[in-house]
Amino acid sequence: MFHPLRVAEVRPLTDDSVTISFEVPEELRAAYRYRPGQHIAIRRQVAGAEVRRTYSLCDPVPADLLPAGPEAVPGSGPGDGPDSGPRRLRVGVRLVEDGEFSTYALKELLTGHVLDVMTPAGRFVLEPRPGRFAAVVGGSGITPVLSQIGTVLAREPRATFCLIRSDRTAASTMFLEEVADLKDRWPDRFHLVSALSREEQQAGLPSGRLDAERLTALLPALLPVLAVDGWYLCGPLGLVSAAEHALRTLGVPRSRVHQEIFHVDEVAAEAPAGPTAAAGPMSGGATVRATLDGRGGSWPSAGEESVLETVLRNRSDAPYACKGGVCGTCRAKLVSGEVRMDRNFALEPEETEAGYVLACQSHPLTPVVEVDFDA
Numbered sequence: 001m002f003h004p005l006r007v008a009e010v011r012p013l014t015d016d017s018v019t020i021s022f023e024v025p026e027e028l029r030a031a032y033r034y035r036p037g038q039h040i041a042i043r044r045q046v047a048g049a050e051v052r053r054t055y056s057l058c059d060p061v062p063a064d065l066l067p068a069g070p071e072a073v074p075g076s077g078p079g080d081g082p083d084s085g086p087r088r089l090r091v092g093v094r095l096v097e098d099g100e101f102s103t104y105a106l107k108e109l110l111t112g113h114v115l116d117v118m119t120p121a122g123r124f125v126l127e128p129r130p131g132r133f134a135a136v137v138g139g140s141g142i143t144p145v146l147s148q149i150g151t152v153l154a155r156e157p158r159a160t161f162c163l164i165r166s167d168r169t170a171a172s173t174m175f176l177e178e179v180a181d182l183k184d185r186w187p188d189r190f191h192l193v194s195a196l197s198r199e200e201q202q203a204g205l206p207s208g209r210l211d212a213e214r215l216t217a218l219l220p221a222l223l224p225v226l227a228v229d230g231w232y233l234c235g236p237l238g239l240v241s242a243a244e245h246a247l248r249t250l251g252v253p254r255s256r257v258h259q260e261i262f263h264v265d266e267v268a269a270e271a272p273a274g275p276t277a278a279a280g281p282m283s284g285g286a287t288v289r290a291t292l293d294g295r296g297g298s299w300p301s302a303g304e305e306s307v308l309e310t311v312l313r314n315r316s317d318a319p320y321a322c323k324g325g326v327c328g329t330c331r332a333k334l335v336s337g338e339v340r341m342d343r344n345f346a347l348e349p350e351e352t353e354a355g356y357v358l359a360c361q362s363h364p365l366t367p368v369v370e371v372d373f374d375a
């Protein structure tokens with residue numbers, strides 16, 4: 001659900017990125033509780049059209065605001081009550097070429113402006129627990145991992161974290177100081193390895209891209225790969241795929257690898273999709289039934305529109321952000337019928353096996369398709 005939030009601060013981070021802090025009024029704090037690694041969607045109207053973008057929350061979650069466990073939901077954990085959530089939310093935004101929101105954020109957005117912000121979502125989450133954790137991140141992919149590291153190391157003295165980050169140059173590296181602070185604070189439990197693709201550096205790895213081959217050779221030299229309890233991969237598709245490939249080559253079980261992709265080139269549309277991806281959509285339209293916020297509805301689909309588009313024409317509160325198969329905001333459970341999912345950069349294999357689909361990428365293959373956004 002979206003709420004209007006006041007911008008408390010826009011602070012330059014690098015030449016091409018800023019952090020935006022939002023003030024959360026007391027009565028909404030419980031709704032904005034988040035888990036380390038989650039994101040928010042921001043929407044704004046541009047020339048009569050709605051633009052939505054998702055950005056990860058970068059600050060650690062204060063100890064008293066963490067839910068009791070992975071299954072806990074806002075309202076069921078410690079700190080309940082009107083003041084039971086964060087007072088501020090902070091995201092990092094990097095300028096994207098021709099990016100409608102990022103250009104606005106860097107050039108026009110000021111303290112005091114008000115933006116519509118969705119309540120936090122996402123399953124790229126690391127709950128504090130004892131163990132050895134590692135992340136491979138590229139560019140702005142540091143953002144959710146920064147929250148994860150700060151939260152897990154502060155909350156769990158028996159946790160360690162190895163961060164392998166890849167950036168173009170030192171000047172373009174987001175959250176350089178915050179990451180350095182983590183090193184100062186937990187020198188024994190936090191290990192940082194930096195790779196710059198376009199610049200030599202005094203410490204860290206030689207310059208050049210981190211591809212699958214390089215990562216396969218590098219990771220075992222840095223840490224006992226098979227003893228890592230959770231791997232967190234975040235950034236552009238190329239780096240995340242390379243790291244995932246390297247971990248598979250090194251024998252890491254899939255269940256220990258979590259990933260979130262930030263940028264997908266349009267040309268990379270041959271993404272992993274569902275098992276029915278090759279089938280053709282219904283030519284004569286279909287009926288889409290959906291449950292959303294406890295209310296059901298049933299509507300005819302038009303042409304080859306996605307399940308999300310059918311629902312959105314009738315329920316403007318249907319959840320989405322990227323409409324590109326990347327953010328996972330439109331996740332729904334397929335209750336009956338079959339769909340063709342065009343691309344999926346957001347759902348884990350366990351989720352597709354359990355019947356979850358991305359509504360923005362799903363097209364009906366059967367006369368009736370039933371989805372549940374609440375599941």
Ligand code: FES
Nearest residue numbers: 321323325328360
């Ligand atoms: S809206 Fe982002 S994956 Fe569907």
